[in-house]
Amino acid sequence: MVTIFRSVCFLLLSCWALSACEKSTDPAAVIPSTQNPLVAFQMRNGVTPEFFTYNPRRIPRYVSKRGSAIELGAEAFVTLGGLQLSDAPVRLEFREVLDKKDMLLSGIPSGTDELILESGGQFYLQATQDNRPLELVPRVRIGLASRSPARLSRLTDMRLFSVKGPLLPDPFTWQLSTDQQSTVQLGIRLTPDSPDYLLAVLNHELFNQSMGWVSYQRQLYTGTATTTLQVTVDAAAQEPQQTLVYLVFADYNAVAQFHATGPNSFSLANVPTGTEATVVVLRGAGGKFYLGQQTAIIQAGQRFSPALTEMSETSVVAELSKF
Structure with missing residues (x-):
């Protein structure tokens, strides 16, 4: 060795x-x-x-x-x-x-x-x-x-x-x-x-x-309590595989993926409270892409609903590349 x-x-x-x-x-x-x-x-x-x-x-x-x-x-x-x-x-x-x-x-x-x-x-x-x-x-x-x-x-x-x-x-x-x-x-x-x-x-x-x-x-252990986050995607009824939802941590080289709990709802457990993070929603449907982001200091039981904006693929790549 x-x-x-x-x-x-x-x-x-x-x-x-x-x-x-x-x-x-x-x-x-x-x-x-x-x-x-x-x-x-x-x-x-x-x-x-x-x-x-x-x-x-x-x-x-x-x-x-x-x-x-x-x-x-x-x-x-x-x-x-x-x-x-x-x-x-x-x-x-x-x-x-x-x-x-x-x-x-x-x-x-x-x-x-x-x-x-x-x-x-x-x-x-x-x-x-x-x-x-x-x-x-x-x-x-x-x-x-x-x-x-x-x-x-x-x-x-x-x-x-x-x-x-x-x-x-x-x-x-x-x-x-x-x-x-x-x-x-x-x-x-x-x-x-x-x-x-x-x-x-x-x-x-x-x-x-x-x-x-x-x-x-x-x-990722910060010494604070952990919580479960919920995300609702404001969009027409869709298949779960049409949407990806991530939590991007500001101070850590960490990205966690939410799992689907319904056509437009997603959940992520064991998230440390008190950390700054951004919920990122990426949706692809009908030949178009939609991106939503919402940043917050994580609180217990927090719910997110980022507004989706239609974007070109190039613009989506540019936005995600900022992290």
């Missing part, structure tokens, strides 16, 4: 100083068709996947466009049936959700009412060969290092999480990793002038059971 950390640190240091590391040369991802306007919105405007192709007999080392480093061992993957790979190239898909803008535009919040979480980074890593998914072999671990988000309130108490499925139509839900062999180190500085990094070692158990998604996060 020490060797992995040292190797990833060296890779980051070289690329941070020289900006000359190997990066993706694959073409951009093709956006699949979907009937859900909000899913299509997320595909067009969310974080862009990066693809790295490598020889499975070599040790791949890559740095993403946003400065995250990935390192695996040689022959790190096998087929889902446990068979050794052929000599055909392995393709890695990588996504990184680092801030509140990323979470909102990608539809990947840091928490729901099961766990209100502040994020130090959320990452998707999946390997395929000949378009078939692969799994990590037990003897190999993945080294992953990323810059600490600029608006993270603090580095302490970060832990590893994986996705609790299904992804859709339910809110994107994280669960605490129970894999004791996967670890995260916080606040690593490569030089006195470098930014802070979070370095993780991902064991096969976490990687193979995570649906591709892992994150560094901490439970």
Whole structure:
């Protein structure tokens, strides 16, 4: 494990100083068709996947466009049936959700009412060969290092999480990793002038059971009482999947997603009182987009009903990018 950390640190240091590391040369991802306007919105405007192709007999080392480093061992993957790979190239898909803008535009919040979480980074890593998914072999671990988000309130108490499925139509839900062999180190500085990094070692158990998604996060605890918030969307009767409702915290790198309790009503539990936050409602219907926002200091039992304004997709992206 020490060797992995040292190797990833060296890779980051070289690329941070020289900006000359190997990066993706694959073409951009093709956006699949979907009937859900909000899913299509997320595909067009969310974080862009990066693809790295490598020889499975070599040790791949890559740095993403946003400065995250990935390192695996040689022959790190096998087929889902446990068979050794052929000599055909392995393709890695990588996504990184680092801030509140990323979470909102990608539809990947840091928490729901099961766990209100502040994020130090959320990452998707999946390997395929000949378009078939692969799994990590037990003897190999993945080294992953990323810059600490600029608006993270603090580095302490970060832990590893994986996705609790299904992804859709339910809110994107994280669960605490129970894999004791996967670890995260916080606040690593490569030089006195470098930014802070979070370095993780991902064991096969976490990687193979995570649906591709892992994150560094901490439970948002402010020392105040928690409450349940209610949101009513003033719109014509609609299907729940036509509307997404989020709570965006002002002082934390945290976005929580409400769950639907009816066609126009949404709920979010375990929200700390006394914190400033904005309820964001995004609706897509009839080929149009509607956005509503309402900011408040959270009080017990608070109810929200943001006024919706019709906007172009470009304007919606511009508004959500302000967070």
